Amino acid sequence: MNDPLRKYWEIRLNRVKENLEKNNFEAYVAESAEQAKSIVVDKIILSLKPSTISFGGSVTVVQTGIYDALKRAENIEIIDTYDMSLSPKERINQRKRALLADLFITGTNAVVENGMLVNLDGMGNRIAAITFGPRHVIIVVGRNKVVFDLEEALQRVKEIAAPANAIRLNRKTPCAKTGQCEDCSSPERICNVWSIVEKSAPKGRIKVILVNDDLGF
Numbered sequence: 001m002n003d004p005l006r007k008y009w010e011i012r013l014n015r016v017k018e019n020l021e022k023n024n025f026e027a028y029v030a031e032s033a034e035q036a037k038s039i040v041v042d043k044i045i046l047s048l049k050p051s052t053i054s055f056g057g058s059v060t061v062v063q064t065g066i067y068d069a070l071k072r073a074e075n076i077e078i079i080d081t082y083d084m085s086l087s088p089k090e091r092i093n094q095r096k097r098a099l100l101a102d103l104f105i106t107g108t109n110a111v112v113e114n115g116m117l118v119n120l121d122g123m124g125n126r127i128a129a130i131t132f133g134p135r136h137v138i139i140v141v142g143r144n145k146v147v148f149d150l151e152e153a154l155q156r157v158k159e160i161a162a163p164a165n166a167i168r169l170n171r172k173t174p175c176a177k178t179g180q181c182e183d184c185s186s187p188e189r190i191c192n193v194w195s196i197v198e199k200s201a202p203k204g205r206i207k208v209i210l211v212n213d214d215l216g217f
Helices: 004-022 033-048 059-063 066-071 088-098 125-131 150-168 174-178
Strands: 026-030 052-055 077-079 103-106 110-112 116-121 136-142 193-197 206-211
Touching: 004 026, 004 206, 026 033, 033 066, 033 103, 033 136, 033 206, 052 088, 059 066, 059 136, 066 103, 077 088, 088 125, 103 125, 110 150, 116 125, 116 150, 125 136, 125 193, 150 174
Parallel strands: 026 206, 052 077, 052 103, 103 136, 136 206
Antiparallel strands: 110 116, 116 193
16 A cells, blocks of 8 residues: 555545535545545536635635636636735625625635534634525535544644634734734734534535645644
């Protein structure tokens, strides 16, 4: 066997896929970031034929090339929440518009092996879109986000995802300096709104792509 670790994750990701499907999610396993992009762009979007697409903050969506591919798409309006050339007010307006998109694409902070999604937001716009609003949601998630139970999910978000994202976003928070959660009261804190999605409602609205690669934070 050439890569026992990849085989381990293949087995585990397929188990998570089965549990997600039991929880009414539509789930896929991709062997690479490139395959994940193909599933999203060439399969799901081709089937859904959305008129409008938007995004929640996600390093994974950028790393897979999905964002760049869709920016070039024809006959689809992209509500671009990643455009840093916009003023703060304009970016807020884009996030509000994203809540009414036909399709919302983002990542997740953790996937519990029993088939639940766990997220923590600063403003809550990403969580709001995942739970209600857009007709369809695609979640792209690297294997590094898979955890065994809810306790591990909460710990992963606070001790890995949040500090790493605070550093990425150049936030003036204690965790950006120490690399660990300080349960701060900083005005630039990004840990304000939690969500735990146990099941997709309606069935199939949320589609999860599990990728056999480490992606995002």
